[in-house]
Amino acid sequence: MTTIQGIKQVRGDITVPGDKSISHRAVMFSALAEGTTTIEGFLPGADCLSTISCFRKLGITIEQEGDRVRVEGKGWYGLTEPSEILDIGNSGTTIRLMMGILSTQPFHSVLIGDESIARRPMKRVTGPLRRMGADIAGRNNGEYTPLSVRGGKLTGIEYRSPVSSAQVKSAVLLAGLAAEGETTVYEPEVSRDHTERMLRSFGVDVESFNGGVRVRGGQSLQSPGHIQVPGDISSAAFPLVAAVIIPGSHIVVRNVGVNPTRSGIIDVLREMGADLTLDNEREVNGEPVADIEVKYAPLKGIEIGGAIIPRLIDEIPVIAVLATQAEGTTVIKDAAELKVKETNRIDTIVAELSKMGARIEPTEDGMIVYGRTPLRGAVCDSHGDHRIGMAAAIAGLAASGETIIQNADSINVSFPGFFTTLRQISE
Numbered sequence: 001m002t003t004i005q006g007i008k009q010v011r012g013d014i015t016v017p018g019d020k021s022i023s024h025r026a027v028m029f030s031a032l033a034e035g036t037t038t039i040e041g042f043l044p045g046a047d048c049l050s051t052i053s054c055f056r057k058l059g060i061t062i063e064q065e066g067d068r069v070r071v072e073g074k075g076w077y078g079l080t081e082p083s084e085i086l087d088i089g090n091s092g093t094t095i096r097l098m099m100g101i102l103s104t105q106p107f108h109s110v111l112i113g114d115e116s117i118a119r120r121p122m123k124r125v126t127g128p129l130r131r132m133g134a135d136i137a138g139r140n141n142g143e144y145t146p147l148s149v150r151g152g153k154l155t156g157i158e159y160r161s162p163v164s165s166a167q168v169k170s171a172v173l174l175a176g177l178a179a180e181g182e183t184t185v186y187e188p189e190v191s192r193d194h195t196e197r198m199l200r201s202f203g204v205d206v207e208s209f210n211g212g213v214r215v216r217g218g219q220s221l222q223s224p225g226h227i228q229v230p231g232d233i234s235s236a237a238f239p240l241v242a243a244v245i246i247p248g249s250h251i252v253v254r255n256v257g258v259n260p261t262r263s264g265i266i267d268v269l270r271e272m273g274a275d276l277t278l279d280n281e282r283e284v285n286g287e288p289v290a291d292i293e294v295k296y297a298p299l300k301g302i303e304i305g306g307a308i309i310p311r312l313i314d315e316i317p318v319i320a321v322l323a324t325q326a327e328g329t330t331v332i333k334d335a336a337e338l339k340v341k342e343t344n345r346i347d348t349i350v351a352e353l354s355k356m357g358a359r360i361e362p363t364e365d366g367m368i369v370y371g372r373t374p375l376r377g378a379v380c381d382s383h384g385d386h387r388i389g390m391a392a393a394i395a396g397l398a399a400s401g402e403t404i405i406q407n408a409d410s411i412n413v414s415f416p417g418f419f420t421t422l423r424q425i426s427e
C-alpha cells in the first residue's frame, strides 16, 4: 500500500528505467547469438528478470547487476533442455516470444506464469506455431498456461494475424528463423518493430513491407557486442501526463525511446494541446531516442482509434487520466486488446478513476471520458496490474486530498523506483 498526496506542480529533469520490450529482446537475442553481449540501460523490472531466469534454466550464463547485463551466447542451438519449469511470472512478452524460440529447439520445455498470465490468451501464438510443426500442449487445447512445447523441424508459413500484436509477430518470426523456407507475418496495423530492428543489428536479414514482415529460415545471429537500451516511453508517459495536467508544471524526461511504432502518446499529447518538444533526437542501436520536454497547457478532448492504437496500447490507462483533465469528450475505440492485458484494462481503469470522481464509461472496444472533472483522492487498487497502479498514482497527484494505492508492488514489473521518481518531481 502506498499513499499519494495531491500536489501543486511537477518540476524536474529526470530519466526513466530502460525499455521493457527492448530489454527482453536484448537478452533473448544475445542468448541465441554466437559470442558475448553486454547490455546497458537494461530494465531490472520483474518481467525482464523473468526472461533472464528462463535463459539461465536453458543453460545460458548471464550476469546481471542493476541495468548492466552480460550474456554468454552459445548460438541458436546452444540452449539445453531445462530440468525445471520455466516460470515467466507476469510477463506476456516473455511467454509468447519464448514459445516461438522453444518451438525451434529439439527438446521439451514447460512454461507457467502467475494467475494473471493464466487468464491471458495463448492460442494467438500456439496456433501459428503448431501450423509450423511445433508440438504444443496446454490447458484448453493450448489457449492457457501451463503450456508445454517440444520443438523440432519447422516449416515456414504465411500468417495473417487477426490482431496487431508484436508478441505474435515476434514469436512467429523467431520460429521462422529456424524453419525451412520463408515465414511472413501480416498484421492489420503495424505493431512495435523492436524485433525487426534488433534482429538486423544481430546481422539477420529481415524484410519489412507495407502490412507485413518476412524472414528466411536458417539464419544465425551474430552478437553486435554491445546493446544500449533507451528509456521506456511507456514509463515516461506517467510523469509526462502528470506535468501536462497539473498547472504550473514543467519537466524534461531524457533519453527516451521514440520509435514511431511506440510514440502514439506524443501524437495524442500534441493533438490535445500539450506544450511538448523533442530535443537531442538521435539514433542508438537502430532505435530513435530523444529528450522529451513538456509544460502544463490547457487540453481538449479528442478521438483516439485506428492505426494509432498499437502505437500507444500500454499508455491507454494513463491517457484515460489525461482525458479527465481535458475540456470536452475523449473517445478511445478499436482497443479491445486492452481486455487481454494483465487485467481487463477497460474495466479496471474505469473502476479506479470512477472512485476518484471521473466521468468515464466503458465501451466494447475502449471508453468514453467526459472532461474536465476535478478528481478527489480515493482508495484505489492496482488489481495486480502495474499500469493501472501507476495511472491511479498519477491521478492521485492531480487530485485533492490523499490517494491510497493498494497492491502497489505490481509496479516493479515495469518501473522499479516509480514512487522515488514521483517524489523527485513533486512540489
Ligand SMILES: O=C(O)C1=C[C@@H](OP(=O)(O)O)[C@@H](O)[C@H](O)C1
Pocket (backbone or CB within 6 Å): 020, 021, 022, 092, 093, 164, 165, 166, 167, 168, 170, 191, 192, 313, 314, 337
Ligand atoms: O512485444 C512487446 O514487447 C509488447 C507488445 C505489446 O503486447 P501485444 O503484442 O500483445 O500487443 C505490449 O502490450 C506489451 O507491453 C509489450
Ligand SMILES: C=C(OP(=O)(O)O)C(=O)O
Pocket (backbone or CB within 6 Å): 020, 047, 090, 091, 092, 093, 094, 314, 341, 342, 387, 414
Ligand atoms: C501488456 C504488458 O506487458 P506483457 O504483455 O509483456 O505482460 C504491459 O507491460 O503493459
